[in-house]
Amino acid sequence: MSRYNHNRRFTARGNIYRALVSLSSIAILVFFMPRGNQMKIDFKKDNPWNYGQVIATENFPILKSEERLQQERDSLMQMYKPIFEMLAEVGKAKTEEFKKVFDQELINNVPRPYRKHIIEKLIHIYQTGIMQADDYERMKKERTTGIVLSVQNMGYTHTLKEIYTPKTAYEYLMEEKGGEEFSRSVLQRCNLNRFVTTNLVYDEERSKSQLENVEKQLVLYSGQVLAGQKIIDHGDIVDEKAYDVLRSWLAHQEGRQRSTMEKSSEIIGQLLYVTLLVVCLLIFFNQFRMDYLQCSRTVMLIALLTCCFPLITYALVKHSLLSVYIIPYCILPIFVRVFLDSRTAFITHLVSILLSAIAITASFQFVVVQIVAGLVAIYSLRQLSQRSELFVSVIQVTFFSMVCYLCFDLMSMNMNLERHIDYHPYVYILINGFLLLVSYLLLIPIERLFKFTSTVTLVELSNTNNEILRRLSEEAPGTFQHSMQVANLAAEVANALGGKSQLVRTAALYHDIGKLDAPVFYTENQNGVNPHDKLSYVKSAQIIISHVKKGLELAEKYRLPETIRDFIATHHGTNKAKYFYIKYKNEFPLLQVDENFFTYPGPNPSTMEQAILMMCDAVEAASRSLPEYTEENISKLVDRIVDGQVAEGFFNHCPITFEDIARAKQVLKNKLTTIYHTRISYPELTK
Secondary structure (H helix, E strand, O other): OOHHHHHHOOOOHHHHHHHHHHHHHHHHHHHHOHHHHHOOOOOOOOOOOOOOEEEEEEEEEEEEEEEHHHHHHHHOOOOOOOOEEEEHHHHHHHHHHHHHHHHHHHHOOOOOHHHHHHHHHHHHHHHHOOHHHHHHHHHHOOOOOOOEEEEEEEEEEEEEOOOOOHHHHHHHOOOEEEEOEEEEEHHHOOOHHOOOOOOOEEEEEHHHHHHHHHHHOOOOEEEEOOOOOOEOOOOEEEEHHHHHHHHHHHHHHHHOOOOOOHHHHHHHHHHHHHHHHHHHHHHHHHHHOHHOOOOHHHHHHHHHHHHHHHHHHHHHHHHHOHHHHOOOOOOOHHHHHHHOOOOOOOOHHHHHHHHHOOOOHHHHHHHHHHHHHHHHHHHHHOOOOHHHHHHHHHHHHHHHHHHHHHHHHHHOOOOOOOOOOOOOHHHHHHHHHHHHHHHHHHHHHHHHOOOOHHHHHHHOOOOOHHHHHHHHHHOHHHHHHHHHHHHHHHHHHHHHHOHHHHHHHHHHHHHHHHHHHOOHHHHHHOOOOHHHOOOOOOHHHHHHHHHHHEEEHHHHOOOOHHHHHHHHHHHHOOOOHHHHHHHHHOOOOOOOOHHHEEEOOOOOOOOOOHHHHHHHHHHHHHOOOOOOOOHHHHHHHHHHHHHHHHHHHHHHHHOHHHHHHHHHHHHHHHHHHHHHOOOOOOOOOOO
């Protein structure tokens, strides 16, 4: 018998589904991949240049640094003076208004000298100028030292301190002169705020024109780089001059318009790169894990996890948000390892990292650090059966990631002994570890969405304090003991064959829960009274067979994973309730029997673990009827039952070989011999 999964051809629908998923993944990755100017080059002053040699392909000017430009801009701004137009008629009108009010209303309450005093002050403030408070505050924020007053097309320069606002103008009018000569209390009777208003209007157009003329004098460049000139080489220290040249080169690259050929060439290159990696991943599955490609849920999970992290990387790089080292890439190998296997976890992690690295400039360092982290995650987290294992794994992943990054830092320091280590990447790696720890919460939604079952869930289900297992132990103790024995046998066989021992152990505990519906009808739960004695063979067979259907109903009620339900459905396959079938045939040899009445609904096992459970269930149940537990009897029993299952074709659709079956039989024989070993008889004391 050969592993059918390696010889079975894909169906047309399956091929179309896999092709659509693959093409969709390629299209999405290429669409969101950064291009040209979106790719960020990270370099720092007084640090080595970590990229290749850079040679100018075109002439471009060297931009001055922002600090230098700001100094020159501040110096030139001393020359800039905004223009305000003075409205002379406003001052004249307000002065005349005061004279009229004084002569008609205030002359009896305010002494005559106040009239002349106030008029002189009004003339002074309106000749100096009253500016709106908002304009005045804006001039102060812009550090404007002076303004130009335009009076009848003539310009007069004033310092900002000389100009009044309505508030300061009123305070000037209310000033007292020595002693009681001009009393503030008397001035208040005049209600002078009525005669204070602005007479300076900001001339935005002329001021803007003057500002542009000043800014035109600012020179943005300090030199020029010629085409063919070497800008920097790998390992060179980025000093201040090289820093300005590199910054100018990047600005020139961003500013220039790329030709249609350049854009098309880049897109074609990215498309080929992504397609190559996706094809390599498909070849791996085709060669080594074709069974994964036959499961649509597995294909979707791998496609989702493989594309997720490159897309997050593209977004970070495109928008220059954070360092890519903050992204918990090791979630992918952890999840794939938990739900699938180690080799698949490493390959998918490697493809995801290579897809991400295309958008990162320091790609070699990134790829090495992430591969090391992924390998540590896979090695340290074999099954994730306890939460503490994830915590330990995260600590190891974080530690080795930091050590690997430190190696690159130390190698860079050899080129520049004065360089100090940048601690920011290590902080990002620590945050990465925290996010990796939180990823444990994603296991449950992924299990339910893709209908996988993690080892953590299996361990939790195997707790005999769970409601359904507690009911089984109380209401059907014989069935419960049988399930425990089958679980131990199946786990031993799975370990010997390299199967999933925890899965088959947990499934064995639940495979007979359907017997809770009527436990007394099963011999292991009977105590001298057999209700089948009063029933027909057909009725008895139907009751026995119904425990599969009842088990599936209970599994749905208690929301057991679909994987466990598959074991319940297949642990008898399409076998017959042979005791009642043979009884019926012997008693009614001339009658035509409808075998459907005695046949389990199936289906037959489709995985190695399901086949193991079928073998162990039948062997354990039959072993209870042996008259004598000798090694020979046990060996004959195991051979007869398992060989009979093979002969009836129950394992035809299982990825299990004759060698696996022979090894399974040997494990069953050894375990049963140990369980039912003959005890020595103790001698009696002679009197």
